[in-house]
Amino acid sequence: MRQLTSVACSVTAGRHRGPRTMVGNTPVLWVSEPFGSGDRGFWAKLEGANPGGMKDRPALHMVECARARGELRPGAQIVESTSGTLGLALGLAGQVYGHPVTLVTDPGMEPIVQRMLTAYGVRVDVVTEPHPTGGWQQARKDRVAHLMAADPHAWNPDQYNNPDNADGYRSLALELLDQLGPIDVLVCSVGTGGHSAGIARVLHRVNPDLKLIGVDTIGSTIFGQPAAAKRLMRGLGSSIYPRNVDYPAFAEVHWVAPAEAVWACRALANTYYASGGWSVGAVALVAGWAARTHQPGTKIATVFPDGPLRYFDTVYNDDYCRQHDLLDAAPPVEPAVIDDPTEQVVQSWTRCTKVVDPALVKQ
Numbered sequence: 001m002r003q004l005t006s007v008a009c010s011v012t013a014g015r016h017r018g019p020r021t022m023v024g025n026t027p028v029l030w031v032s033e034p035f036g037s038g039d040r041g042f043w044a045k046l047e048g049a050n051p052g053g054m055k056d057r058p059a060l061h062m063v064e065c066a067r068a069r070g071e072l073r074p075g076a077q078i079v080e081s082t083s084g085t086l087g088l089a090l091g092l093a094g095q096v097y098g099h100p101v102t103l104v105t106d107p108g109m110e111p112i113v114q115r116m117l118t119a120y121g122v123r124v125d126v127v128t129e130p131h132p133t134g135g136w137q138q139a140r141k142d143r144v145a146h147l148m149a150a151d152p153h154a155w156n157p158d159q160y161n162n163p164d165n166a167d168g169y170r171s172l173a174l175e176l177l178d179q180l181g182p183i184d185v186l187v188c189s190v191g192t193g194g195h196s197a198g199i200a201r202v203l204h205r206v207n208p209d210l211k212l213i214g215v216d217t218i219g220s221t222i223f224g225q226p227a228a229a230k231r232l233m234r235g236l237g238s239s240i241y242p243r244n245v246d247y248p249a250f251a252e253v254h255w256v257a258p259a260e261a262v263w264a265c266r267a268l269a270n271t272y273y274a275s276g277g278w279s280v281g282a283v284a285l286v287a288g289w290a291a292r293t294h295q296p297g298t299k300i301a302t303v304f305p306d307g308p309l310r311y312f313d314t315v316y317n318d319d320y321c322r323q324h325d326l327l328d329a330a331p332p333v334e335p336a337v338i339d340d341p342t343e344q345v346v347q348s349w350t351r352c353t354k355v356v357d358p359a360l361v362k363q
């Protein structure tokens with residue numbers, strides 16, 4: 001009888017009347033070799049276990065806050081610029097709260113994401129030309145402004161600058177504390193800056209000595225490097241300066257190159273089954289380095305924002321990788337080091353402990 005009752009309870013615990021409550025309570029996985037060594041490793045929070053991915057949390061939070069404040073009226077359209085993860089999450093939020101969703105993207109969005117967004121009922125609007133100086137991101141922003149002007153009730157979450165984006169990660173941070181206790185080092189990829197800012201803020205209250213390590217892609221402007229004409233890695237990185245990046249919170253930043261992320265993604269898939277895309281590979285590489293270079297016993301956590309399937313035709317496609325020279329190059333054991341982000345244009349894994357807001361430096 002006791003056995004029957006416990007089975008019945010566990011089934012009830014996993015029963016959902018709608019997808020809203022399926023977000024969160026994601027697992028953490030211990031990762032060591034070949035990233036760490038021996039008992040030195042890191043904990044990866046597997047956000048790909050959410051229905052849409054990591055951004056389910058901030059998308060729902062931004063929509064709920066905007067509705068509560070009356071900025072987003074019942075049934076009004078949501079318009080946003082996204083390379084995918086927030087789009088999938090807004091598709092979820094739109095269904096849960098009954099809002100049509102239009103997403104502005106560029107030709108780099110993977111076909112699998114475009115098709116799934118359409119299946120979720122989202123309108124996908126693809127810009128065809130990059131902005132002459134601001135790249136694809138600026139072109140997408142301009143298109144969003146155009147769509148907003150055409151619909152007086154439309155609401156734009158503005159994930160790059162909306163503080164509710166960062167606040168939406170409170171649940172993730174509380175889960176980490178529950179699963180792991182106080183954390184010493186947090187390694188986060190940076191795109192809008194939302195999850196690094198939101199998680200670190202909560203963890204910092206429990207451990208004021210928390211060290212936050214940012215992970216960006218080469219060719220991204222976020223931490224003061226010049227914009228590259230083309231960036232292969234998506235998700236992390238930016239060609240603008242998002243206001244959600246909490247610059248003072250970072251102890252250091254690492255830039256990672258696409259071949260290094262591919263190696264890490266494939267090594268993860270091959271050893272831990274759990275893997276993902278560009279940002280997952282990049283943070284795994286840096287978190288493994290952190291595990292090897294900090295005192296034994298240091299508790300290191302990172303976030304894997306999504307799973308691998310979306311990247312089947314890039315990171316996991318040999319032809320694509322060969323074409324872009326991304327194979328057969330195991331990354332160095334240590335990153336190169338620069339003293340100032342403006343010192344040189346980095347082309348491979350590099351770290352810098354001087355973290356400055358480039359938008360302030362330029363003023």
Ligand SMILES: Cc1ncc(COP(=O)(O)O)c(C=O)c1O
Nearest residue numbers: 085191192193194195235279305
């Ligand atoms: C797959 C993926 N990884 C990492 C990030 C970076 O996260 P954040 O925007 O919270 O800095 C994003 C952002 O779009 C993403 O889509």
